[in-house]
Amino acid sequence: MKIQIRVDPERLTVADLLAIEDAQEGKRANHCMVSLITHSMVDEQGQWLEVAQAFQALKQLDLNQYNELIQRYLQLIKQLQENTVPPAKGGS
Numbered sequence: 001m002k003i004q005i006r007v008d009p010e011r012l013t014v015a016d017l018l019a020i021e022d023a024q025e026g027k028r029a030n031h032c033m034v035s036l037i038t039h040s041m042v043d044e045q046g047q048w049l050e051v052a053q054a055f056q057a058l059k060q061l062d063l064n065q066y067n068e069l070i071q072r073y074l075q076l077i078k079q080l081q082e083n084t085v086p087p088a089k090g091g092s
Contacts (some may be wrong), residue, residue, distance in 0.1 A: 003057055003069060005040045007076040009084060020077060033070050034058060040073065 016036055023032035034055070041054035049057075061069065 002044075003061070004042050004044070004046075005037060005069070005073055005076065006042050006046065007040055007073070007080050009080055011039070012077075012080070017077075020074070033073070037069060037073055 016039075019032040019036055023029040023036075038049075038051045038054035038058060041049045041057070043049055058066075058069075
């Protein structure tokens with residue numbers, strides 16, 4: 001099974017964003033990322049996978065594939081934030 005992910009702003013929560021920050025700071029990074037990614041995996045028709053099914057597919061990845069998937073996920077999050085969060089204004 002080819003792993004496909006989709007980041008949906010209606011499914012992504014503030015808790016998810018905090019988990020991403022925790023992962024980037026090294027706080028249980030793999031636990032955070034696996035949880036986030038399994039909630040973002042879709043099948044070939046774009047339907048959300050059940051978490052257990054997503055986790056089974058994710059467990060089969062080697063370390064290089066896993067790292068590539070994390071980078072792809074983080075890029076999708078970055079793009080989403082750039083498109084939905086207004087940039088901070090400079091100081092006065």
